[in-house]
Amino acid sequence: MPRLTKVQLEAVQRADQMTPQELEQFIELETEPLPAPRSSWEPVDLAAILDGTAEPILPTVGHRTDGIGLFYPGRTHWVAAESESGKTWFALHTCRQEIERGNVVMYVDFEDDAAGVVGRLLVLGADPAEVAARFLYVRPERKPSDIDMLAFRAQLLHVRPALVVVDGVTEAMSVFNLDPLKLDDVPQFTQRLIRPMTEAGAAVVALDHVVKASDNRGRYAIGSAHKLNGLNGAMYVLEPVANQPIGIGVTGRTRVRISKDRPAQIRRHALPGRSGSLAWFADLVVESHDERHATVRLYPPVDRQDDDAAQAENGKERQLRVEVLAVLQKAGRPLNASEVKERVRGRAQDKVRVLAELEDEGLVNVSPGQRNAKLYSFPVTALFDG
Template sequence: MTDDQDNTELRRPWQPVDLEAVLSGTYQRPEPTVGSRTDGRGLFYPGKSHTVVSETEGGKTWFALSAALDEMAASHHAVYIDFEDDEGSVVTRLLTLGATPDRIRNHFHYLRPDAGIGADDNAGDLTQLLGDTRPRLVVLDGITEAMGLHGLDPLKNADAAIFGRRVTKRITDTGAAVVSLDHVTKDRENRGRYALGAVHKLNGLSGAQYTLTNRTPFGIGLTGRSTINIAKDRPGQLRAHALPSSSGLHWYGDLVLESHNQDFAEVSITPPHQTDEDFRPTELMHRISEALAEYGPLAQRRILAATKGKTDSKRQALDFLILDGYVTERSPHELIKPYPRNGQAA
């Protein structure tokens, strides 16, 4: 335990906070060092709370397990508290992604609570696990179910704040990055940045919120891809390594899951494309726009089949159409507005 932690524990809640570290220049700004993109940039802040939201099959669990793999590979511990699924599903995914049984035994800790943290000695059990393993990452999967288990209403801001104090802050106080997996609202037009339920789920975060939007489906033998956008970044260190998007959020990268067969898949978090802002493959963008206008919503593979050109170039053209607001991010992709030939309106 550090001297700063000792001072925090000795200070009563309503006494002034010691500002000396900030004033003397020894205070260190939070840096996202938990989990990693392929370029080495981190995903989550140690000791902060985060949320990852998406529709069903948007890739939330794969995203969280990618970060867990990164930490386990560095011989750090990861804890997975599951309120929705079971150990078979989660651990099978880790094995599919290449984690060895020994690494999982030694560095991955799975919990499936069926009672709230206040019952019996559940809080003590969790405190002991966190103290014994000192995890860098703790995933809370299924926030709506978790709040219900604690007798709290996910639609009420006051209850969201109570859950944050009882569960989330208990974990972040140990220095772990907490990542809550949640669902978006069903209303696509008005959902904005928010998860299902109370606004405080976003407003109360001390770290970041990511929204995942699936562009190509995940499945055995397929390469699925979801866009990762930053909806909130309270410490402010993530957006510097992201690109603005037409949605008003910042594009932090893509979740890519390449399935070779049912027993082996590779997951990666790739950075956003660093391309010349003035460059656009306008002819291919126009062809894709025409195909969507003619055939209606199409999955990416059908778009590639319906238009002429090199496959990689067509994928890039589709990405630009999405980023520029001409085509929806979610698959099957829908045409929002026609893209003019040569990129110039008549």
């Protein structure tokens, strides 16, 4: 990453924050300067807006199964939910999508550790080589100095991540000695940590907890509604679907609702909520095959009149996938398609389709057999971290 110049360091040096030895260490480095930021007090060029050539900002980071995007580049987003409702799976699913597109992703973690976060990425099927090349993990443990923040900004401007996840907003604010319940502390936190990320062009996704009292929850996370009022991207609220928890060996479902959509390009792809509830944007489905492998999908909402039928059909599809994987795991050797069909109940065409889907998604290992037949076997992947 690029370092800081002597001029930049001297501009921010404070005696109580740097020892002479630390200053000397930075000054000795051959460095390139950070670009001078444009002042927000300069008049904005309105030409593109006035002549009609300005393009609307679109959500191009992450996507549902139908291709509809989740997050806006260069904007701030909030994801609020109860504990164990799928916030981290939601974020890491998007991380994997962006890594597979060849983009750099940064994960700033205030709650877990590298083994837990990267372990989940591998459980989702992320390629270890791609993770090593394009996934940056940061675990802050103390309040940053001005030097720390300048170095952090330099790194952001150097790698230009498409996505930055900030996991644990309440914990992050405590690191900055800020209180999420104080109105004035929220914009300070945003200015200090979030703004450098969006200035580097990243879609920033902050993971937060909702208030415990569901009657008072509404559209807000813990603390001030200023989090919502100052948002310039979108805010999602995750609500677990009854009797479908996320866990090892089960399929969990969480409803993803839209609380706010400042650029107004996401909400139009959602369905209205019942009885005035938040708009239904997607269903996050985490299918855990075992502790070593899980699949995450973000399905679009289903029209109310077709909801029950669609839920039943999706349930049959998931069950068939589980049975095929269980047969492969139990077999102890690779099986061809005919052997799989003999051991799994259901229509032959459905089993053939599921095998093809599992192959396309990299959820089964495939090797050549006799007479050009394919042999399917259960994969060995990284451990599942619940």
